[in-house]
Amino acid sequence: xxxxxxxxxxxxxxxxxxxxxxxxxxxxxxxxxxxxxxxxxxxxxxxxxxxxxxxxxxxxxxxxxxxxxxxxxxxxxxxxxxxxxxxxxxxxxxxxxxxxxxxxxxxxxxxxxxxxxxxxxxxxxxxxxxxxxxxxxxxxxxxxxxxxxxxxxxxxxxxxxxxxxxxxxxxxxxxxxxxxxxxxxxxxxxxxxxxxxxxxxxxxxxx
Amino acid sequence: xxxxxxxxxxxxxxxxxxxxxxxxxxxxxxxxxxxxxxxxxxxxxxxxxxxxxxxxxxxxxxxxxxxxxxxxxxxxxxxxxxxxxxxxxxxxxxxxxxxxxxxxxxxxxxxxxxxxxxxxxxxxxxxxxxxxxxxxxxxxxxxxxxxxxxxxxxxxxxxxxxxxxxxxxxxxxxxxxxxxxxxxxxxxxxxxxxxxxxxxxxxxxxx
Numbered sequence: 001x002x003x004x005x006x007x008x009x010x011x012x013x014x015x016x017x018x019x020x021x022x023x024x025x026x027x028x029x030x031x032x033x034x035x036x037x038x039x040x041x042x043x044x045x046x047x048x049x050x051x052x053x054x055x056x057x058x059x060x061x062x063x064x065x066x067x068x069x070x071x072x073x074x075x076x077x078x079x080x081x082x083x084x085x086x087x088x089x090x091x092x093x094x095x096x097x098x099x100x101x102x103x104x105x106x107x108x109x110x111x112x113x114x115x116x117x118x119x120x121x122x123x124x125x126x127x128x129x130x131x132x133x134x135x136x137x138x139x140x141x142x143x144x145x146x147x148x149x150x151x152x153x154x155x156x157x158x159x160x161x162x163x164x165x166x167x168x169x170x171x172x173x174x175x176x177x178x179x180x181x182x183x184x185x186x187x188x189x190x191x192x193x194x195x196x197x198x199x200x201x202x203x204x205x206x207x
Numbered sequence: 208x209x210x211x212x213x214x215x216x217x218x219x220x221x222x223x224x225x226x227x228x229x230x231x232x233x234x235x236x237x238x239x240x241x242x243x244x245x246x247x248x249x250x251x252x253x254x255x256x257x258x259x260x261x262x263x264x265x266x267x268x269x270x271x272x273x274x275x276x277x278x279x280x281x282x283x284x285x286x287x288x289x290x291x292x293x294x295x296x297x298x299x300x301x302x303x304x305x306x307x308x309x310x311x312x313x314x315x316x317x318x319x320x321x322x323x324x325x326x327x328x329x330x331x332x333x334x335x336x337x338x339x340x341x342x343x344x345x346x347x348x349x350x351x352x353x354x355x356x357x358x359x360x361x362x363x364x365x366x367x368x369x370x371x372x373x374x375x376x377x378x379x380x381x382x383x384x385x386x387x388x389x390x391x392x393x394x395x396x397x398x399x400x401x402x403x404x405x406x407x408x409x410x411x412x413x414x
Contacts, residue, residue, distance in 0.1 A: 052308075063294065070297050070301040074296070094272055094278075098258075
């Protein structure tokens with residue numbers, strides 16, 4: 001029988017990986033469609049039901065959704081990685097949005113083509129943004145019992161772990177070096193049996 | 208008696224206004240703290256409990272939250288502007304995230320200081336981003352019975368209307384000109400009695 005859910009993304013970690021981790025955590029069967037670099041993306045793109053030109057897209061019961069954070073939140077509700085009241089969900093959502101703000105600093109630098117713009121952005125990322133966010137993340141994780149929010153494992157943690165590989169790829173080093181809170185989250189999440197099983201079986205990616 | 212909620216932002220519309228509109232819609236009493244340009248923001252900032260250096264912040268029952276989208280979603284749950292199942296909420300969340308992506312194109316241009324970077328960004332915003340998003344928004348609104356999602360009024364509509372004033376300020380014109388779907392949402396939301404009452408009593412802002 002076909003899986004109830006279908007995720008379409010490229011064969012990289014990036015914005016698809018947090019969704020894959022959350023679905024795997026919940027033992028939710030999904031079709032993991034990966035467009036590879038051998039595929040002709042410009043010719044495939046018009047054949048896909050992409051609402052705003054961007055992947056991932058997520059399909060279920062004949063309906064199509066986009067926006068990776070929104071998909072993660074939906075998947076997290078099914079996987080029981082959300083809070084137990086509205087304020088807890090606010091804290092989890094705010095943590096995920098802040099991790100996304102952090103990600104956008106990487107994206108702004110990495111995808112810039114003009115070297116005159118790219119170099120100062122790289123300097124700002126390394127010298128200002130990384131220490132600013134990592135210091136605050138560490139304090140937040142310390143206050144939250146080793147997690148991003150509400151003192152226990154939530155989808156904000158899986159969102160971070162899912163993005164970590166591409167952030168480290170862009171950075172050229174492991175950003176959890178010297179950040180025991182972030183490192184701890186990465187290790188704890190990767191050790192969860194369902195997550196470990198997914199990581200062991202996923203196809204290799206270049207980033 | 209003090210209001211149960213307290214929102215702290217600057218005396219502009221911006222990221223605070225969607226929260227103000229959603230709370231007003233729900234008749235939820237809140238303290239509407241506005242830091243003005245006469246206040247000395249750099250001296251006030253260290254006195255506020257700001258988790259990641261940015262406003263708005265939102266306080267309730269001794270707890271503090273940040274991230275405007277997360278605050279909007281929380282407020283929308285209290286104001287009953289959310290969906291009736293997880294997939295509907297996914298569609299609303301995706302609409303709000305897409306409106307936020309659109310906003311970020313304005314921010315990327317407006318706050319850039321280097322004229323050599325700013326000018327091409329302005330050109331991209333006007334010639335590519337505006338027509339791209341507006342065409343897609345119009346189609347989405349047409350499919351959704353005159354609203355952004357699930358065929359009825361949700362917080363995604365109030366999120367758009369709350370941001371519209373600052374987007375128009377940056378653009379120097381009304382982006383709903385020639386976009387009947389977006390214009391219709393703005394008019395419908397502003398005509399809701401609780402929203403109209405808020406708009407009539409809010410302090411004047413420069414943008």
